[in-house]
Amino acid sequence: MLFPLHPQTPLCNVFILLNNEFLHFLQESIQGNVFSEALFTEHTCPDGNVRSVCWTNLETREKFHDLWSVLPTGVGARSNLYNLVRRCQNIEIFFDDIDEDLPLIEPEELFSAIKALTTHLFLRTKSLSEAKRQSGSSIEKHYQDFLRINNNSLLCYVCGTEYLSQNRTNLADEDQWRADYDHILCKDKYSIYGAHPGNFIPTCHTCNSKAKGARNLLINNEGERRKAFYPLPPSRESCYYYAKVVVQPKTLERLKLNPIDAPIEEVVVNFPDAPAELLDKISVWREVYQVPSRIENRVAVSFCETITSRLLNPGDFNDFRVQLGRFAGRMPLDYRTSEGSFWWYRVCEHLAAQDAEFLRDIWTLLDWKRQQADKDDMEATFGRI
Numbered sequence: 344m345l346f347p348l349h350p351q352t353p354l355c356n357v358f359i360l361l362n363n364e365f366l367h368f369l370q371e372s373i374q375g376n377v378f379s380e381a382l383f384t385e386h387t388c389p390d391g392n393v394r395s396v397c398w399t400n401l402e403t404r405e406k407f408h409d410l411w412s413v414l415p416t417g418v419g420a421r422s423n424l425y426n427l428v429r430r431c432q433n434i435e436i437f438f439d440d441i442d443e444d445l446p447l448i449e450p451e452e453l454f455s456a457i458k459a460l461t462t463h464l465f466l467r468t469k470s471l472s473e474a475k476r477q478s479g480s481s482i483e484k485h486y487q488d489f490l491r492i493n494n495n496s497l498l499c500y501v502c503g504t505e506y507l508s509q510n511r512t513n514l515a516d517e518d519q520w521r522a523d524y525d526h527i528l529c530k531d532k533y534s535i536y537g538a539h540p541g542n543f544i545p546t547c548h549t550c551n552s553k554a555k556g557a558r559n560l561l562i563n564n565e566g567e568r569r570k571a572f573y574p575l576p577p578s579r580e581s582c583y584y585y586a587k588v589v590v591q592p593k594t595l596e597r598l599k600l601n602p603i604d605a606p607i608e609e610v611v612v613n614f615p616d617a618p619a620e621l622l623d624k625i626s627v628w629r630e631v632y633q634v635p636s637r638i639e640n641r642v643a644v645s646f647c648e649t650i651t652s653r654l655l656n657p658g659d660f661n662d663f664r665v666q667l668g669r670f671a672g673r674m675p676l677d678y679r680t681s682e683g684s685f686w687w688y689r690v691c692e693h694l695a696a697q698d699a700e701f702l703r704d705i706w707t708l709l710d711w712k713r714q715q716a717d718k719d720d721m722e723a724t725f726g727r728i
């Protein structure tokens with residue numbers, strides 16, 4: 344992850360409720376002879392005890408029944424299943440210890456029934472009004488609590504380049520839009536975590552749907568275990584502190600041959616000073632979320648316009664150097680709240696450390712690009728002149 348979450352970032356109560364119901368069901372099934380309400384919990388609400396939503400909601404009950412139909416026979420085998428699921432509740436362990444066995448659910452029909460159940464809990468049951476009442480919360484409420492404890496930042500914690508969602512004024516938590524919730528461990532491979540409260544983090548659409556998809560953080564393409572960032576407390580691992588951005592500009596002569604080309608020859612995001620134990624996790628983050636590649640492209644194509652506007656449109660080379668030194672001297676206040684702010688700060692930090700000749704080349708590019716933009720504006724307004 345790029346940025347660390349606040350240590351008191353809450354888990355989602357609806358998923359705590361549903362995951363507990365799943366565990367309770369497996370435990371009660373050890374001695375159970377028949378599929379009945381006795382396998383489910385009874386909830387204590389302010390207005391008295393209520394029956395579990397997982398029993399009273401017919402569709403959810405059917406998914407539990409489907410699981411019941413394929414549970415192993417015998418007390419011993421059912422105990423083993425329950426103990427396996429119970430023992431693996433602390434997801435965080437798998438991210439640091441590659442010798443810790445990931446839960447293997449067999450046979451296939453049992454795996455599929457659990458997957459179908461937890462997927463249904465995640466997609467449908469969590470949104471039922473009774474699930475909200477019994478948990479005293481909702482995913483929408485959780486999302487707003489998540490934002491509040493994290494300084495009301497809407498910026499994606501994985502990439503720092505895109506907003507999670509946008510809030511609107513004067514709306515209740517329930518009515519706000521919410522971000523995508525990424526399954527940290529993909530539900531297709533880790534069925535018992537499909538509705539586990541420790542397996543979700545709000546992410547931007549690009550991180551969740553385009554970059555990560557069903558990629559596996561803990562197993563590489565060769566099928567080997569690996570370490571990865573676990574974003575939630577208490578771990579909250581991040582790498583922003585060590586990130587650097589290096590740029591190599593094109594010469595103006597080259598750019599003039601093809602003015603619509605990106606002005607930067609090469610951009611590299613790297614982590615030269617990161618401790619060894621973090622480097623492996625950074626490479627997984629790089630591969631799965633493809634954040635450095637996204638940054639490298641954005642810096643390459645919008646370098647001139649963004650640097651010029653972040654440095655408040657410097658008038659000449661000296662002004663550029665003074666402003667650059669000032670900007671690079673301190674992390675901007677909005678580095679964790681505004682899109683791209685952190686990454687552009689790292690670009691300026693790199694520039695400020697270069698010699699006068701390098702900076703002169705950069706200034707020449709910025710100045711030329713600005714003249715080009717002014718000319719384009721004039722032509723768009725008054726026609727070719």
Ligand SMILES: [Zn+2]
Pocket residue numbers: 499500501502503504505546547548549550551
């Ligand atoms: Zn993101």
